[in-house]
Amino acid sequence: MTGVQKTKGARIAAARVGIGGPVGSGKTALVERLIPALLGRGIDLAVITNDLVTAEDAERIRRSGLIDPARVSAVEAGACPHTVIREDPTLNIEAADELERRFPGVELILLESGGDNLASTFSRDLTDFWMFVIDVAGGDDIPRKRGPGVIRCDLLVINKTDLAPHVGVDLARMHEQALAVRSNRPVLLTNCRKGEGIDAVVGMIERDVLFRA
Amino acid sequence: MFDTATALALLQYGDSAYPAGGFAFSWGIEGLAADGLLENARDLDDFVWEHLTLRWNSMDRVLLDRAYRAGDIAAIAAIDRDAEAATPSAPMREGSRRAGRALLGVSVRLGGALSVAYRTCLADAPHLGHLPVVQAVVYRDAGLAPQAAELVSGWTLVHGLVSAAVRLGVIGHVEAQRALQSARAVLAELLAEPMLPDALPSSFTPLIDIAVSRGKARPIRMFTT
Ligand SMILES: Nc1nc2c(ncn2[C@@H]2O[C@H](COP(=O)(O)OP(=O)(O)OP(=O)(O)O)[C@@H](O)[C@H]2O)c(=O)[nH]1
Numbered sequence: 001m002t003g004v005q006k007t008k009g010a011r012i013a014a015a016r017v018g019i020g021g022p023v024g025s026g027k028t029a030l031v032e033r034l035i036p037a038l039l040g041r042g043i044d045l046a047v048i049t050n051d052l053v054t055a056e057d058a059e060r061i062r063r064s065g066l067i068d069p070a071r072v073s074a075v076e077a078g079a080c081p082h083t084v085i086r087e088d089p090t091l092n093i094e095a096a097d098e099l100e101r102r103f104p105g106v107e108l109i110l111l112e113s114g115g116d117n118l119a120s121t122f123s124r125d126l127t128d129f130w131m132f133v134i135d136v137a138g139g140d141d142i143p144r145k146r147g148p149g150v151i152r153c154d155l156l157v158i159n160k161t162d163l164a165p166h167v168g169v170d171l172a173r174m175h176e177q178a179l180a181v182r183s184n185r186p187v188l189l190t191n192c193r194k195g196e197g198i199d200a201v202v203g204m205i206e207r208d209v210l211f212r213a
Numbered sequence: 214m215f216d217t218a219t220a221l222a223l224l225q226y227g228d229s230a231y232p233a234g235g236f237a238f239s240w241g242i243e244g245l246a247a248d249g250l251l252e253n254a255r256d257l258d259d260f261v262w263e264h265l266t267l268r269w270n271s272m273d274r275v276l277l278d279r280a281y282r283a284g285d286i287a288a289i290a291a292i293d294r295d296a297e298a299a300t301p302s303a304p305m306r307e308g309s310r311r312a313g314r315a316l317l318g319v320s321v322r323l324g325g326a327l328s329v330a331y332r333t334c335l336a337d338a339p340h341l342g343h344l345p346v347v348q349a350v351v352y353r354d355a356g357l358a359p360q361a362a363e364l365v366s367g368w369t370l371v372h373g374l375v376s377a378a379v380r381l382g383v384i385g386h387v388e389a390q391r392a393l394q395s396a397r398a399v400l401a402e403l404l405a406e407p408m409l410p411d412a413l414p415s416s417f418t419p420l421i422d423i424a425v426s427r428g429k430a431r432p433i434r435m436f437t438t
């Protein structure tokens with residue numbers, strides 16, 4: 001974590017939390033679960049999406065009725081989902097700065113990466129904290145492949161726990177191996193379909209990102 | 214023409230990896246390809262020529278030069294307003310501002326004095342921040358002379374167009390090098406002709422303008438412009 005940033009006028013900048021992970025692992029579903037949970041705890045929130053070829057995710061969140069649509073920004077990635085969050089995250093930084101200008105009280109900006117592969121990681125200049133979402137149905141060998149996304153994120157989320165019995169995945173073992181490759185850094189299990197495990201993610205954001213007790 | 218230190222600075226600022234969001238802008242290449250007007254390396258050469266000759270040289274370069282010579286922030290903002298007024302296509306204006314503000318943002322974070330002052334001025338001016346004007350501000354902060362600033366401006370445009378064509382599958386990576394080579398010749402010829410001090414910004418690239426303008430209406434889109 002790069003910690004809290006200062007901007008002009010000594011206003012404390014919003015914390016920026018990245019959400020990366022392979023295509024379809026449930027990043028947007030997690031955002032849709034996090035929004036009401038975070039708002040419910042009185043956290044002033046905005047969202048940025050990096051859609052690959054459409055504004056599909058941005059539109060889905062805007063239409064969800066969960067958050068003021070003006071608080072959702074879309075950044076085009078020019079077919080480079082890696083680049084736009086790591087080598088050249090300038091457009092995301094500008095979008096986040098712009099949200100802060102328009103909503104001066106905003107405390108937390110969630111930034112969903114376009115669906116990518118296990119090598120994607122966020123620039124330290126873009127996010128203060130980032131999570132990586134993989135899902136059970138992608139296979140229980142995903143943690144063993146030791147992709148930089150899986151290894152280096154601040155929080156690994158294993159989503160779609162409900163699917164474990166259907167795809168022959170031993171959830172406990174997958175969790176264990178994820179912890180092992182990450183030297184016991186945080187791994188949380190979620191079922192975004194039912195909203196299970198979301199509280200733990202929110203708790204971690206409150207504690208480790210927003211420094212609320 | 215340029216000493217080693219300047220040449221090295223040109224390599225840094227003209228590098229496609231310079232983190233100013235350039236990869237997200239196709240400046241019409243995506244739309245032209247989608248409409249079947251850009252299908253191969255030769256079409257690309259033509260559009261790069263058109264962009265450079267009928268838009269960049271007579272518009273961006275003029276604005277950049279004027280902004281570079283502007284005496285103060287207010288004078289720079291006045292040129293920025295000209296850029297806004299001289300760009301009829303709304304998506305083109307928006308793209309130019311987004312690209313400009315991204316470039317400015319990097320320079321501000323690197324501590325460029327003029328960039329910091331100009332960014333403060335832009336806070337209350339949502340219609341300003343056009344790319345060529347910001348390039349003047351940023352490259353002045355970077356210590357580039359006007360000719361060097363023009364060169365980086367032209368080259369980053371060329372690079373953006375060609376790499377967009379590669380990512381859209383219009384050309385391959387080897388053809389891209391050929392496209393860059395031909396574009397270099399066009400750019401060199403244009404740069405050899407100095408800017409007239411009283412030149413007014415103008416452009417005539419109807420196909421490109423239409424392609425950019427239709428961008429928002431396309432359901433499938435990877436690029437900002
Ligand atoms: N069964 C089950 N399905 C889920 C869960 N979370 C998400 N899904 C489904 O998985 C599919 C993909 O979810 P998204 O949230 O769109 O995934 P994403 O990671 O945002 O996808 P991209 O942005 O395209 O990379 C959708 O059909 C979701 O309904 C879950 O916990 N359980």
Ligand SMILES: [Mg+2]
Nearest residue numbers: 027028057112
């Ligand atoms: Mg998504």
